[in-house]
Each structure stands twice: as structure tokens, then as C-alpha cells.
Amino acid sequence: MGDVFRKLGSLAISGVWQLGFIARFFVLILRYSGQSFMRLHLTIRELYFSGVLSLLIILVSGLFVGLVLGLQGYEILQRYGSSEAMGTMVALSLLRELGPVVAGLLFASRAGSAVTAEIGLMKVTEQLKAMDMMAVNPIARVVAPRFWGGVVSMPLLAALFSTMGIFGGWLIGVVFIGVDDGAFWSQMRAAVDFRYDVLNGVFKSAVFGVAVALIAVFEGYDCVPTAEGVSRAITRTVVSSALAILALDFVMTSFMFRGL
Amino acid sequence: MSRTTLDLWVGVFVAMGIAALLFLALKVASISGSDIRSPYTLSARFDNIGGLKVRAPVKSAGVLVGRVTEIRYDNEHFQAEVVFSVDGRYKFPTDTFANILTSGLLGEQYLGLDPGGEEKALAPGDVIKKTQSAVVLEKLISQFMFNKAADGEQAPAK
The missing domain is CATH 1.20.5 (Single alpha-helices involved in coiled-coils or other helix-helix interfaces)
Known part of the structure; x- marks a missing residue:
């Protein structure tokens, strides 16, 4: 019996310790961000690796998600004779939920894991220690640019994902099925509100960007400096990013979209 | 590279x-804010607002002229008070009629304004006196049933 409680206690303590460590790490990143922005090309390089190289998977998945939404939406809506509402359905589901969430999940597994692996391997080969010895702050030199690269790319990628999805829905609805083009766009415009739907979606994706980037750099920096440790850190990045995205999404949705 | x-x-x-x-x-x-320029607020009291919601459109002759900004319960009159903003370009006479209507059979509810013939226009902050509540389907059906029942009573007497 005592064993169970001891285990629970150690679990709780290590959980709280981890949380505090992440928070302190976050504050450190923010503190050294100014220093890392002095050499902006470091951040631009990370924007390339996290953002530009994720473009292909984001665009292709966005297109396919939109195509599927179009097909399924038409299947259901035509039963009620309102297949023109397809545009509304595709746009709202993408802008509010699917865009930020699916782009976030893809971003975590495509870019977040790469960042963790990179920083973890730097730790294994003691590059981070070497930087410290040379009076180069590894947080300003390595961690902060990767963090900001993720934070900036994420909302842009989510917007591109939603745009491609809407294009996919349009392709299925208007081009293949033959829903009226004007009705498709005008019903969409009538139902989608800029502040309520678009800005809330952008805000969501920005929050996911901070969460994924923070988890990725933290897991890399915190990993056990062995081959096995790095592989575990990468797994943890993907798993905890996915959980964080879905949990944060639920919390934000319940605050943003309460049906007024 | x-x-x-x-x-x-x-x-x-x-x-x-x-x-x-x-x-x-x-x-x-x-952009909901941009199609309503320099708005002023009016309000109206209703016995029943049905399913009217905040941000619902305010229309006159089918054209969007404003949006509902606030709905609250008036404990003095035991009525619902609907506050809405109207585009500053549009003026409505003081005997304007406010109805709660439904777009389509099952569509969303909106506030319809029917202008009267009065010369004076409503000033910002005014309260519209003439209102018609939302149609509640249950009441309509019960009324219909009541009439049918009344008809049924009369029929055998003939």
C-alpha cells in the first residue's frame, strides 16, 4: 500500500518539477531572445528548416483534407437539399478546428521532432558544453532561434493549410460535383466571420506554435545524452506535442465558441 | 545553402x-464590423425573443442594416430588451415596427425593421415601442389544435 503512495508521490513531484523546469526554460528563452535576434540570420535559417521544408506536407495534406471534407460534406448536405452550404461547412471546420489542429500535429511530427533531434545530438556530442566554454550562450545561439522559427512558421502554415483545404473543397464541390460557384462563395462569406472564425483560428495556431516549439526545444535540451536518450526525447516531443495540441484545442474551443 | x-x-x-x-x-x-459604418444604438422590448442571439442581423426590407449587440432581461416590464446597433447612414422614423423574423423555415432568427410614416427619425439610444414577438411554434400549434377542437364541437351540433 505504502509503495503505491510512494510511487504516486514521486510521480507528482517529478511532474511538478518538470513543469517548473519548462517554465523556467521558457523565461530563459524569452530573456535571451533579444540577444539571438541580434543575429537574425540564425532565426531565418530555422524558419527555412521548420517552415519552408514543412510546406510540401502541409499543402498536400491540406488539399486532401479539403477534398475529403468536400466529399463527406456533400454526401450529408445533399440529403437536406442544401449542398450549397458545402462551402460554409468546409471553411468553418477548417478555420476553426482542422486547420490549426492538423497543421499543428503535422508540424510537431515534421519540424518539432527534427529540432529535438538536432539539439539532442548537439548535447550528446557536447557541442552545447563547448559553446558554454567559449562563452557563447547556447540558449541564445541554439535554442531561441529554433523556438522563434517554430512560433513564426506555425500560424502561417495553418493559414496555408486552411487555404488549401478550402481550395480542395471548392475543387470537389464546384468543379467535380457542380455546386453553383457563386452560391458556394457567397454562402461561405455570409457565414464566416473575420474576427470570430479567422482570428480565433490564427490565435489557436499561434498558441500551438508556442507549445510545440517549446516542447521540442525543451525535450532536446533536457534529453539524456545517449543515443537511446535522444530517440526517447524525440518520441516524447511528438507524443506530448500531440497531447498538448489536442488538450489546448479543447480548452480554447470551449472559451471561444460557446454558441453565444 | x-x-x-x-x-x-x-x-x-x-x-x-x-x-x-x-x-x-x-x-x-x-468582416462584421466593416459593413456597419458609424453605428448608433437603438433598443426594443419584446414579450418573447424566441431564439434571437447576440450578433444576429438587423434587416430592413431584407437589407442588412445592423446587428444585435446585447440581449437582457428587463425585470421591471418582465420583457426582453434587445439592444442593437444600426448603420449611421440609415435613419428610421419614430413609428418603426420591430419584428423578430426567421429566415427560411428553419433558418436563423433576425430582427426586422418596418419603417412607418412619421417625419421624425429615431435618435441614438431611443426605444422602439411597436414590437412583435417571435413566433413560437408550440403556441402556433396549440392555437391550431384549439381551433380544430372548437370546430369539432360545433360540427355535430349542425
């Missing part, structure tokens, strides 16, 4: 992202 090509790709990426955001803002969404 050299720095200039890297910069170029990042520039293309950021431009694409911003273009996507602009597309979402301009082509997909409508």
Missing part, C-alpha cells in the same frame, strides 16, 4: 503565408 537563397525561400514562404491569411480574410470571411 547560401544565405541569399535561404533568405529568398523564407521570403517566399512568409509571403505565401501572408497571402493565405489575406485570402482567408478577404475572400472567405466577411
Whole structure:
């Protein structure tokens, strides 16, 4: 019996310790961000690796998600004779939920894991220690640019994902099925509100960007400096990013979209 | 990869992202604030507002002229008080009639304004006196049943 409680206690303590460590790490990143922005090309390089190289998977998945939404939406809506509402359905589901969430999940597994692996391997080969010895702050030199690269790319990628999805829905609805083009766009415009739907979606994706980037750099920096440790850190990045995205999404949705 | 090509790709990426955001803002969404210019607020009391919600459209002759900004319960009159903002370009006479209508059979409810013939226009903050509540389907059906029952009583007497 005592064993169970001891285990629970150690679990709780290590959980709280981890949380505090992440928070302190976050504050450190923010503190050294100014220093890392002095050499902006470091951040631009990370924007390339996290953002530009994720473009292909984001665009292709966005297109396919939109195509599927179009097909399924038409299947259901035509039963009620309102297949023109397809545009509304595709746009709202993408802008509010699917865009930020699916782009976030893809971003975590495509870019977040790469960042963790990179920083973890730097730790294994003691590059981070070497930087410290040379009076180069590894947080300003390595961690902060990767963090900001993720934070900036994420909302842009989510917007591109939603745009491609809407294009996919349009392709299925208007081009293949033959829903009226004007009705498709005008019903969409009538139902989608800029502040309520678009800005809330952008805000969501920005929050996911901070969460994924923070988890990725933290897991890399915190990993056990062995081959096995790095592989575990990468797994943890993907798993905890996915959980964080879905949990944060639920919390934000319940605050943003309460049906007024 | 050299720095200039890297910069170029990042520039293309950021431009694409911003273009996507602009597309979402301009082509997909409508900006609710922008189609109502220099608004003024009016209010109206209803016995029953049905399913009217905040941000519901205010229409006159089918044209969007404003939006509902607030709905509260007036404990003095035991009525619902609906506050709404109207585009500053449009003026309505003081004997304007406010109805709660439904677009389509099962569509969303909106506030309809029927202007009267009065010369004086409603000033900001005024309360519209003539209102008609939302049609509650249950009441309509029960009324219909009542009439049918009344008809049924009369029929055998004939």
C-alpha cells in the first residue's frame, strides 16, 4: 500500500518539477531572445528548416483534407437539399478546428521532432558544453532561434493549410460535383466571420506554435545524452506535442465558441 | 545553402503565408464590423425573443442594416430588451415596427425593421415601442389544435 503512495508521490513531484523546469526554460528563452535576434540570420535559417521544408506536407495534406471534407460534406448536405452550404461547412471546420489542429500535429511530427533531434545530438556530442566554454550562450545561439522559427512558421502554415483545404473543397464541390460557384462563395462569406472564425483560428495556431516549439526545444535540451536518450526525447516531443495540441484545442474551443 | 537563397525561400514562404491569411480574410470571411459604418444604438422590448442571439442581423426590407449587440432581461416590464446597433447612414422614423423574423423555415432568427410614416427619425439610444414577438411554434400549434377542437364541437351540433 505504502509503495503505491510512494510511487504516486514521486510521480507528482517529478511532474511538478518538470513543469517548473519548462517554465523556467521558457523565461530563459524569452530573456535571451533579444540577444539571438541580434543575429537574425540564425532565426531565418530555422524558419527555412521548420517552415519552408514543412510546406510540401502541409499543402498536400491540406488539399486532401479539403477534398475529403468536400466529399463527406456533400454526401450529408445533399440529403437536406442544401449542398450549397458545402462551402460554409468546409471553411468553418477548417478555420476553426482542422486547420490549426492538423497543421499543428503535422508540424510537431515534421519540424518539432527534427529540432529535438538536432539539439539532442548537439548535447550528446557536447557541442552545447563547448559553446558554454567559449562563452557563447547556447540558449541564445541554439535554442531561441529554433523556438522563434517554430512560433513564426506555425500560424502561417495553418493559414496555408486552411487555404488549401478550402481550395480542395471548392475543387470537389464546384468543379467535380457542380455546386453553383457563386452560391458556394457567397454562402461561405455570409457565414464566416473575420474576427470570430479567422482570428480565433490564427490565435489557436499561434498558441500551438508556442507549445510545440517549446516542447521540442525543451525535450532536446533536457534529453539524456545517449543515443537511446535522444530517440526517447524525440518520441516524447511528438507524443506530448500531440497531447498538448489536442488538450489546448479543447480548452480554447470551449472559451471561444460557446454558441453565444 | 547560401544565405541569399535561404533568405529568398523564407521570403517566399512568409509571403505565401501572408497571402493565405489575406485570402482567408478577404475572400472567405466577411468582416462584421466593416459593413456597419458609424453605428448608433437603438433598443426594443419584446414579450418573447424566441431564439434571437447576440450578433444576429438587423434587416430592413431584407437589407442588412445592423446587428444585435446585447440581449437582457428587463425585470421591471418582465420583457426582453434587445439592444442593437444600426448603420449611421440609415435613419428610421419614430413609428418603426420591430419584428423578430426567421429566415427560411428553419433558418436563423433576425430582427426586422418596418419603417412607418412619421417625419421624425429615431435618435441614438431611443426605444422602439411597436414590437412583435417571435413566433413560437408550440403556441402556433396549440392555437391550431384549439381551433380544430372548437370546430369539432360545433360540427355535430349542425
